[in-house]
Amino acid sequence: METAGTTGTAPQAVRAVSRPGLRERKKRRTRYALLRSALELFTTQGYENTTVDEIAEAVDVSQRTFFRYFGGKEDVALAVQEMVEAHFVDSLRARPPGEPPLEALRRAVLEGWDTISDAVGTVVPVELYLRMFRVIESTPVLLAAQLRRSAETEEQIARLLAEREGLDVDADPRPRLAVAVFGAVMRVTSRQWSAVEDAGLEAMRELTAAYLDQVGPALTGNWRTTLRR
Amino acid sequence: METAGTTGTAPQAVRAVSRPGLRERKKRRTRYALLRSALELFTTQGYENTTVDEIAEAVDVSQRTFFRYFGGKEDVALAVQEMVEAHFVDSLRARPPGEPPLEALRRAVLEGWDTISDAVGTVVPVELYLRMFRVIESTPVLLAAQLRRSAETEEQIARLLAEREGLDVDADPRPRLAVAVFGAVMRVTSRQWSAVEDAGLEAMRELTAAYLDQVGPALTGNWRTTLRR
DNA sequence: GAGGCTAATGACAGCCACTGACAATTGACA
DNA sequence: TGTCAATTGTCAGTGGCTGTCATTAGCCTC
Numbered sequence: 373m374e375t376a377g378t379t380g381t382a383p384q385a386v387r388a389v390s391r392p393g394l395r396e397r398k399k400r401r402t403r404y405a406l407l408r409s410a411l412e413l414f415t416t417q418g419y420e421n422t423t424v425d426e427i428a429e430a431v432d433v434s435q436r437t438f439f440r441y442f443g444g445k446e447d448v449a450l451a452v453q454e455m456v457e458a459h460f461v462d463s464l465r466a467r468p469p470g471e472p473p474l475e476a477l478r479r480a481v482l483e484g485w486d487t488i489s490d491a492v493g494t495v496v497p498v499e500l501y502l503r504m505f506r507v508i509e510s511t512p513v514l515l516a517a518q519l520r521r522s523a524e525t526e527e528q529i530a531r532l533l534a535e536r537e538g539l540d541v542d543a544d545p546r547p548r549l550a551v552a553v554f555g556a557v558m559r560v561t562s563r564q565w566s567a568v569e570d571a572g573l574e575a576m577r578e579l580t581a582a583y584l585d586q587v588g589p590a591l592t593g594n595w596r597t598t599l600r601r
Numbered sequence: 602m603e604t605a606g607t608t609g610t611a612p613q614a615v616r617a618v619s620r621p622g623l624r625e626r627k628k629r630r631t632r633y634a635l636l637r638s639a640l641e642l643f644t645t646q647g648y649e650n651t652t653v654d655e656i657a658e659a660v661d662v663s664q665r666t667f668f669r670y671f672g673g674k675e676d677v678a679l680a681v682q683e684m685v686e687a688h689f690v691d692s693l694r695a696r697p698p699g700e701p702p703l704e705a706l707r708r709a710v711l712e713g714w715d716t717i718s719d720a721v722g723t724v725v726p727v728e729l730y731l732r733m734f735r736v737i738e739s740t741p742v743l744l745a746a747q748l749r750r751s752a753e754t755e756e757q758i759a760r761l762l763a764e765r766e767g768l769d770v771d772a773d774p775r776p777r778l779a780v781a782v783f784g785a786v787m788r789v790t791s792r793q794w795s796a797v798e799d800a801g802l803e804a805m806r807e808l809t810a811a812y813l814d815q816v817g818p819a820l821t822g823n824w825r826t827t828l829r830r
Numbered sequence: 831g832a833g834g835c836t837a838a839t840g841a842c843a844g845c846c847a848c849t850g851a852c853a854a855t856t857g858a859c860a
Numbered sequence: 861t862g863t864c865a866a867t868t869g870t871c872a873g874t875g876g877c878t879g880t881c882a883t884t885a886g887c888c889t890c
Contacts, residue, residue, distance in 0.1 A: 624837075624838080627838090628838080631838095662839080662840090663839070663840050663841075664840095665839075665840065665841080665842095666838080666839060666840075669838080669839080
């Protein structure tokens with residue numbers, strides 16, 4: 373394959389189909405090395421007990437270089453989570469336009485969990501991601517940052533759904549409300565999942581489905597009359 | 602009044618009914634002075650452009666003293682917000698036990714807004730609180746911290762409601778789900794309110810009621826069929 | 831009302847996250 | 861191969877935050 377240039381002809385065009393050039397490759401390698409080292413340190417020693425210098429040293433670059441790759445310590449910690457959310461948004465975009473919004477959200481999320489390793493596995497082992505998930509959930513600063521980022525993603529999704537349905541987000545509150553409610557359920561799910569020792573991806577999937585089913589009952593008023601098993 | 606000691610007899614007992622003693626009074630004064638100066642500076646120059654030294658200097662205490670009164674810069678910024686949330690929890694506790702949970706939440710919040718000045722007014726002018734509200738909403742770090750704190754309050758409320766209804770929070774997901782959904786609506790409301798220039802307390806109250814009414818419609822599937830005015 | 835006790839404060843010193851500026855190095859491309 | 865631009869390391873500095881210790885100032889007892 374790659375029947376492109378025979379040497380010396382349009383090297384940047386060749387790059388586009390073959391490889392990104394040494395410089396780019398090196399950069400990606402450093403970035404991933406920093407990311408992996410950071411997560412490894414965070415998950416073993418804890419986030420607060422890990423300094424940026426330590427991370428940089430583990431990859432053998434200067435502290436300054438670390439800050440050229442990531443906006444800050446929080447950013448490395450949440451980098452994978454960010455990829456995961458982007459993955460969800462992608463799988464939502466892929467949903468058929470006819471599908472009702474909440475249905476689309478539900479399916480997109482469940483499908484997202486099923487294909488999570490496609491989005492994450494190439495960068496860090498999925499198992500490391502899951503461990504980091506718990507660290508985030510149990511580290512106040514990180515949880516805070518994470519909640520804020522989720523809020524941004526929600527806004528993005530609200531706009532997406534509004535467009536799908538031909539509504540104006542600023543005039544009609546329903547898209548934002550629905551997405552916020554959905555996000556709230558997702559957060560309760562994450563929290564619950566992370567509280568269970570050794571819970572894996574399947575557990576996450578099941579919890580998600582179960583909790584989404586419970587929202588209806590939870591909102592229909594009287595909790596004492598219905599199931600109390 | 603105060604038929605207590607005629608001098609020299611059990612001064613601490615007298616204190617309990619009259620005043621907290623010079624030391625305590627002085628402390629409260631410093632704390633409030635720091636709080637007010639901080640909010641004043643935050644709302645005029647912005648949170649990021651204000652240093653802790655500046656705040657301390659405005660009250661004429663050392664930076665170290667500032668950190669003895671508040672856990673950090675974020676804490677001053679969110680101190681009033683914290684009082685407000687406690688105020689909501691209180692007004693929820695005051696709800697009649699027979700009331701269905703979501704009904705109680707709704708009424709507690711609306712009532713909370715009506716009596717907000719009781720909870721805040723004695724410490725800072727309500728107007729300053731409202732200005733600070735917007736600063737929080739538009740400052741990423743503060744918004745993050747605020748979201749995390751809200752999550753904690755939600756957990757607290759979920760336990761409260763569960764107890765009221767005789768449920769076990771860890772066995773039955775419905776309390777947490779309902780509270781999370783409710784909280785999500787509140788957040789959308791706050792966000793929307795803060796986006797409107799010069800919106801006052803009444804606007805907040807109205808928005809709250811309106812959005813709570815919209816949740817039902819927002820969740821019942823098809824947005825295209827229903828109102829599109 | 832003098833003196834002892836303890837809480838509150840100030841003054842350093844130091845850690846860590848983060849940033850700007852400048853010089854040295856190293857791919858990229860002609 | 862030499863020029864150009866991107867990447868990196870070094871250094872210096874800011875701001876949030878903490879531990880430590882000496883000093884000050886309410887409080888309480890005799």
